[in-house]
Every structure is written in C-alpha cells, then in structure tokens.
Amino acid sequence: MTISPEAIKQLKQEVGIAAARRVKSGMVVGLGTGSTTAFAIAELGARLAGGELKDIVGIPTSFQASVLGKKYGIPLRTLDDVDRIDIAIDGADEVDPAKTLIKGGGAAHTREKVIDSLAGLFIVVVDESKLVDKLGSTFAVPVEVLPMAIAPVTRAVEKLGGKPELRMGIKKDGPVITDQGNMVLDVTFDNIPDAAELEKTLNNIPGVLENGLFVGVADLILVGEFKDGNPIIREF
Numbered sequence: 001m002t003i004s005p006e007a008i009k010q011l012k013q014e015v016g017i018a019a020a021r022r023v024k025s026g027m028v029v030g031l032g033t034g035s036t037t038a039f040a041i042a043e044l045g046a047r048l049a050g051g052e053l054k055d056i057v058g059i060p061t062s063f064q065a066s067v068l069g070k071k072y073g074i075p076l077r078t079l080d081d082v083d084r085i086d087i088a089i090d091g092a093d094e095v096d097p098a099k100t101l102i103k104g105g106g107a108a109h110t111r112e113k114v115i116d117s118l119a120g121l122f123i124v125v126v127d128e129s130k131l132v133d134k135l136g137s138t139f140a141v142p143v144e145v146l147p148m149a150i151a152p153v154t155r156a157v158e159k160l161g162g163k164p165e166l167r168m169g170i171k172k173d174g175p176v177i178t179d180q181g182n183m184v185l186d187v188t189f190d191n192i193p194d195a196a197e198l199e200k201t202l203n204n205i206p207g208v209l210e211n212g213l214f215v216g217v218a219d220l221i222l223v224g225e226f227k228d229g230n231p232i233i234r235e236f
C-alpha cells in the first residue's frame with residue numbers, strides 16, 4: 001500500500017513527538033538531522049517553553065539541527081563541552097530487522113555517527129516506509145569523500161561492486177557539499193550480505209571520511225505506522 005506524502009508527514013510528526021517525550025530534565029540530547037527529527041526538536045522546544053522540561057542541552061549533528069535547536073530555544077553545546085550524551089534522536093533512510101541503518105539522505109551521516117554512537121540511548125525515528133527486509137533495497141549507501149579523492153574513491157567502490165553516483169545539488173549547480181566541505185557518492189549495491197564488513201571496507205578507502213551504514217549503533221527504533229486507519233507508534 002502506498003502512503004500519501006501528507007500521511008507520511010503525519011507519521012513523522014507523531015514519531016518525532018513520541019521520541020522527544022522520552023527526554024527528561026537535565027539530559028544531554030543529541031539532535032539528529034532531517035524532516036522527522038525536526039518534529040522532535042520542535043517538541044523539545046515546546047516542552048522547554050512550557051516548563052515541563054528543564055536544563056537540557058542539545059548537541060547538534062548538523063548545521064540544520066543547530067539552526068532548528070536555536071529556533072526552538074534549546075541551549076546548544078559541542079562535544080568539547082560535555083562528557084556524555086544521554087539520548088540521541090535521529091532519523092534514518094532505511095532500517096532492517098536487525099536495527100542496522102542506512103543514513104545520510106541529508107548528507108549529515110558523518111557527524112551523526114559520531115554523536116549517535118556516543119549516546120547512552122540512541123532512538124531512531126522513522127515512518128513505516130523506511131522499514132526494509134534487505135538493507136540497500138531502496139536506498140544507496142552515502143559515502144562522504146574528500147573532494148580531491150573523488151576519482152580514486154569512485155574507482156575503488158566500483159571495484160567493490162558498487163555503482164557510485166556523485167550527489168548533485170537540487171537548487172544548486174554542481175555537487176552537494178557537506179557541512180565539512182566534502183562531497184557525497186551515493187553507492188548502490190545489488191546485495192549487502194555483510195553490512196558490518198562493508199562499513200569497514202568503505203571507511204578503509206583513503207579519502208573516505210565516513211559512510212552511512214550504521215551497524216550496531218541503534219538501540220531503539222520508533223516506527224510511525226497506520227493501524228486500522230489510525231497512526232500508532234510501534235517500537236523494537
């Protein structure tokens with residue numbers, strides 16, 4: 001069954017809000033990137049403004065998360081300022097039954113992996129369209145690459161059996177540039193038999209900063225889905 005864009009947006013909002021409600025006063029919160037997490041950040045702001053939540057700080061995973069955090073009045077810090085992250089809330093582009101993720105649809109996966117991996121509890125917020133049986137079936141693996149190394153990294157991922165495509169801007173001529181000033185190759189694989197192995201192999205190519213495979217990082221997946229026509233949150 002195909003879900004309309006409006007219904008997907010509703011699920012993203014429900015699941016974002018549900019995750020934000022798990023944050024308690026005094027927590028250090030990793031603020032993820034993307035349209036789903038944006039609803040969580042807005043809810044955190046609303047809870048702070050309403051006085052229900054006190055003394056939280058946010059560690060943004062991207063420029064976008066930082067802008068939203070400021071907009072919604074969340075005090076922001078960097079990893080230099082904190083010695084722990086209690087909870088991180090972040091989206092994903094694909095989630096498999098083993099909680100392995102593909103992330104980086106917004107080119108933010110490098111900082112996201114740093115922050116999400118440090119969290120005591122990493123909550124992934126997705127709508128049901130992101131669930132897959134087989135990783136890589138709907139989404140390519142984003143790979144952040146130093147611009148001077150694009151040509152050799154392209155050849156190296158081809159040797160691994162991947163089909164790389166340089167990510168291009170939508171409202172910009174030329175390639176997408178990440179928050180770190182790098183480029184992104186979206187690499188399609190026909191089959192990912194061992195995501196942990198592929199994650200390491202890709203990161204071992206000189207010039208690769210990080211890839212969007214998140215293996216063994218997610219603790220809890222919150223899924224927004226429809227049951228009997230009503231939005232519900234399922235967790236696993």
Ligand SMILES: O=C[C@H](O)[C@H](O)[C@H](O)COP(=O)(O)O
Nearest residue numbers: 034035036091104105106108
């Ligand atoms: O780089 C972006 C992130 O990994 C996002 O969390 C991911 O692309 C999911 O984004 P959205 O919630 O907008 O589908």
